[in-house]
Amino acid sequence: MNNNGSLVVKTSNLTKHFGKTLAVDDLNIEVYRGEVFGFLGPNGSGKSTTLGMMLGLITPTSGRVELFGHDVQKELPRILEKTGAVTESIGFYPYLSGKENLEYISKITRGINSSRIREVLDLVELSGRENDKFSNYSLGMKQRLAIACALLNDPEFLLLDEPTNGLDPAGMKEIRQLIIKLGHEGKTIFLNSHLLHEIEQVCNRVAILKKGRVVIQGLTDKLMNKGNVLQIRVTEPDKAMNALQNVNWIDSITREEDKLLLGVKADKYAEISRILAEEHVFLTEMKAAENKLEDYFLKMTDEGKNA
Amino acid sequence: MLDMIRGELFKLRKRNLTWILAVVLAAYFCLIFFATYGIVSNPPGRMPAEVIEHIKASLQFPKAANLIFHTANNIGIILLIILTASSIGSEYGWGSIRQILTRNGTRHNLVFSKLISLLIITFIGLVISVIVGFILTVITSALLNTIGWDFVTAAFLQEQLQNFGWTLYSLLPYILLTAFFAFLGRSAIAGIGGGLGFFFVEAIAVGIFNQAGGWLAKIPNYLIGPNVEAIIPESVFAQGPFSFNGEPLSALHSSITIAVYCIALVLISLWLFKKRDLTA
Numbered sequence: 001m002n003n004n005g006s007l008v009v010k011t012s013n014l015t016k017h018f019g020k021t022l023a024v025d026d027l028n029i030e031v032y033r034g035e036v037f038g039f040l041g042p043n044g045s046g047k048s049t050t051l052g053m054m055l056g057l058i059t060p061t062s063g064r065v066e067l068f069g070h071d072v073q074k075e076l077p078r079i080l081e082k083t084g085a086v087t088e089s090i091g092f093y094p095y096l097s098g099k100e101n102l103e104y105i106s107k108i109t110r111g112i113n114s115s116r117i118r119e120v121l122d123l124v125e126l127s128g129r130e131n132d133k134f135s136n137y138s139l140g141m142k143q144r145l146a147i148a149c150a151l152l153n154d155p156e157f158l159l160l161d162e163p164t165n166g167l168d169p170a171g172m173k174e175i176r177q178l179i180i181k182l183g184h185e186g187k188t189i190f191l192n193s194h195l196l197h198e199i200e201q202v203c204n205r206v207a208i209l210k211k212g213r214v215v216i217q218g219l220t221d222k223l224m225n226k227g228n229v230l231q232i233r234v235t236e237p238d239k240a241m242n243a244l245q246n247v248n249w250i251d252s253i254t255r256e257e258d259k260l261l262l263g264v265k266a267d268k269y270a271e272i273s274r275i276l277a278e279e280h281v282f283l284t285e286m287k288a289a290e291n292k293l294e295d296y297f298l299k300m301t302d303e304g305k306n307a
Numbered sequence: 308m309l310d311m312i313r314g315e316l317f318k319l320r321k322r323n324l325t326w327i328l329a330v331v332l333a334a335y336f337c338l339i340f341f342a343t344y345g346i347v348s349n350p351p352g353r354m355p356a357e358v359i360e361h362i363k364a365s366l367q368f369p370k371a372a373n374l375i376f377h378t379a380n381n382i383g384i385i386l387l388i389i390l391t392a393s394s395i396g397s398e399y400g401w402g403s404i405r406q407i408l409t410r411n412g413t414r415h416n417l418v419f420s421k422l423i424s425l426l427i428i429t430f431i432g433l434v435i436s437v438i439v440g441f442i443l444t445v446i447t448s449a450l451l452n453t454i455g456w457d458f459v460t461a462a463f464l465q466e467q468l469q470n471f472g473w474t475l476y477s478l479l480p481y482i483l484l485t486a487f488f489a490f491l492g493r494s495a496i497a498g499i500g501g502g503l504g505f506f507f508v509e510a511i512a513v514g515i516f517n518q519a520g521g522w523l524a525k526i527p528n529y530l531i532g533p534n535v536e537a538i539i540p541e542s543v544f545a546q547g548p549f550s551f552n553g554e555p556l557s558a559l560h561s562s563i564t565i566a567v568y569c570i571a572l573v574l575i576s577l578w579l580f581k582k583r584d585l586t587a
Contacts, residue, residue, distance in 0.1 A: 018584075018586075048586075049586075052584070052585070052586065055408070055409050056408070057405055057408060057409070057584065057585040057586075058584040058585065058586065059584060076413070077411065077413055080409065080410065080411070083409075085409045087402070087405050087406070087409065089402035089405065090402065091401055091402030091403035091404065091405050091406035091407075092401065092403060092406065093318060093321075093401060093403060094401065095321065095322055095323060096318070096321055100321060103317070104314050104317055104318060105406070105410060107310055107313050107314040107317060108310050108311050108314040108407065108410050108411050109310075109410045109411070110310070149406070
């Protein structure tokens, strides 16, 4: 996966100042072909500015962005042929219908025929409402039209800026399922979001942004620490604590009321069960605990302090 | 670029504002022609007979051609300021400018496609003006019992073709000026305010400079309004409150001055649009 041929996005020391405000600070990220990459951060952390720089809408103060190995500042039209984007503000013409908006976009984008408009309208389930004026669309329909528009040129790379913003839970679920489906089809997706569970559900890899700086990036599963923490409930927690305390292959033991969290690898689960049984302590529950990305996010961005 | 121009024309065609402005254009022509007919058919008591004859002539060919082009210029400036400002400024308001640029990243293409499509609309507007003006002239001539076609000569048609070109050219600086203000203020209001504001403030300034005399009276020679007035056909209503009363300007001087303004406005608009970030 980590070879330059499959590199879709590469930012090198990317920095953006708006006057005295530092919006993006020395950003270095890489996104590989086929990944659904989550760009997670609180509001105002520089996510949309980064996306704007990737699309050539915002000029970096220093550093550079490369998409498909091409410099955004120099070869933008070539890059945009393979890219689709949903930007933060949904930019359509209120006096045109949904279909007419897509027709206009197809006029200014090469190689799109009318059958493709029908396909993307079907994909986002706007067929039947395509002749309604855009101004009469609900927020969910507007978001879906924006996604349809981003998919018009069947792009290899999709940039999505808060695509579920303002949607009801059902609408959010639909959009997430669509993103997952597109990811499975092999599209590379860069998803800007401040919604942790969205990133957890959808993304393979994630970067957490704080005040314009990436504080951590890695595989979502790894950051969630899946498989390395065992959560158990037992008949006698005190006795269980005593029995497990001196076992040298248990990295950590944390007690939360009747629940014990053990830092062990998955191949030791049976051994734990045996040790407890020998002490006549019986398991009522045993499962791999997930270090929720939310905890990580709050820890890394200090958001929890204000909560 | 052609795709972008086609896209711009598609949007302008689908927009109600374009059609409303076309109706206003036709209504304004009706108002001018029928109000003028009202004056000549029922003239105020103290109006000299030669003035009445002069106005009457302006409602009949060949003189009516001047009235048509002069009217098209007068109302055209206002309508084009509104259309240009909303065509460019609304893109910022709706956020669609970001949508366009994520499709076609070359910013100069967007600027030129906007300006060229507005020029095409201006051309169509001028054709509509000529058609409406022609019909109204036929009607007023019939009402005055002076209808006749012997004025139609090759020389007359050639002259009107030139007048058409000059009128089209005279509207260009106002389109570009409004476009500049819309790009500068990133809104339709900025475009309308800037365009109309310049139009009226310049007219007042011209009056003040003319009154001041000396070298100050030369300044209007290099402003837009007096040069536009110098190239459009003279009409019976040319002596309005904002008319230029200075020394006559040659067509060459005026066309060069207007060209300098046009080039400067396009270059500044391009530079401004290219330089600035497009944040949400």
